[in-house]
Each structure stands twice: as structure tokens, then as C-alpha cells.
Amino acid sequence: MTGEENTVAVPEVLFVCVHNAGRSQMAAALLAHHAGDRVRVRSAGSAPKDSVNPVVVEVMAEIGLDVSREFPKPLTTEAVQASDVVITMGCGDACPVFPGRRYLDWELTDPAGKTIEVVRAIRDEIDRRVQGLVAELSSEG
Template sequence: MSVPEVLFVCVHNAGRSQMAAGLLHHRAAGQVMVRSAGSAPADTINPAVVAVMEELGIDLSQEFPKPLTTEAVQAADVVITMGCGDACPVFPGKRYLDWQLADPAGLPIDEVRRIRDEIDRRVAALLAELVPA
């Protein structure tokens, strides 16, 4: 059986999609291929995002925003968008989910933690669907 692949997409690939990818990578322990991308990638990851992920022992310090490519969407089994609007290409046969989440850019650390925790809840539910126990 092949390993399912998940692509998380947001506008800047500096916050939500990076947290989601880090959390799924951590939780899946190799059972899921994880990628993230942005429709208009930023220069760096939001430092508050790196900090709140470090609190969970997940190191995003070496990650960087990546551009969204058609190839990444085509390779994914599940594409999860987080506010990228119409920028994400749609291909027949792909599963698309749109997670409505606040953008952590410019928010206080407590708000970024709340966003992280909501993403973690959704990631745990997704993982249970993709890799049943």
C-alpha cells in the first residue's frame, strides 16, 4: 500500500500551512508524506510560529516558505487549503479540504498558540482517517 500524501497550502507558507505540516509530520511518524506551500510565499517563517511549535518539541527553524506548484498538487492525495482562495489549482479526483483558520501574522503569541492547537486537532482527525489504527 502506498503512503498517502498531504499538501497544506496557505498564502505565504509562513504560518498555518507550516504548523499543519510540522504537526502532521510529527504525528504520522513516516506513515504520511507531508508537504506545504504558499500561493505567494513569504521570505521567512513567522517567528511566533517557530516559537509555538518549539513548545511542542517540533523544530521549524530550518524550514522555509515554498512556492505552490502544479506538480505538488498533482502528487497529493489530499490538498488542504487555508485561505489561499482561488490560487490553488484544482484537479479532478483530488480530495480538497478548506480549513478556515485565522492567519497568525501579527497576532500575539497566545492567539498563535490557539491557532496551533486548532490545527493540531484537525491534523489528528485527518491522520485517523488516512491511517486507521
């Protein structure tokens, strides 16, 4: 026995949207909040913006999550390869596909240019899906 048999791998989850300024940022913050150190979380965009949507920052602060220091990151092949679960949110075919990864596509409204009420609804829908994902990942471990 090498000791590796007792090591539980922590699943890596990558959230991808076009700009990495809204949906994927909310999802990453919510998953990190709900799963803690039981999951490694990343987010990226196929065409990242310069900064996180200020309305997204505001609606996340309303529930006690600070994404004000986050910044949009470009989608890389390495990030996809390192992930066990890749969740796309409207990036279409821009996300590279590798065997052995689990891919989910969450169809969600892009919060860009939307009112705070609409962005809150998007946040709440993402939160519901993230909590379901946490339950799934917990039962797989």
C-alpha cells in the same frame, strides 16, 4: 502476482496557505510528527514570504517541534498533482484543482501579526484537525 498488490501507497498531503509562513508550516510539522512515515507531507504558499513567522517557530518549539530551518515554498501545479489530499487554509482560488484529489478547506486565522497567545490557539486548533486527519487516513489504509 507482481508484488505490487502488497505495497501500500503512502498518502501525500499538501497544506497550502497564502504565505507558507504560518498555518501550513504548523500543519505540516504536526502531521509529520503525528503520522511519521505513514504519510508524505508538503506545504506551500500561493504568495510565499521570505521566512517562517518567528512566533510560529516559537509556539512550535514549545511543543518540541523545530520549524526554524523550514522556509516558505511556492505552490506549484506539480505539488498539487502529486498529492492525494490538498488542504487549503485561506488561499482562495489560487490553488489549482485536479480530478481525483481530495480537497479540504480549513478556515483558520492567519497568525501573521498576532500575539503569541493567539498563535498558540491557532496551533492547537490545527493540531486537533491534524489528529483527526491522521485517524481518517489510518482508517482508509
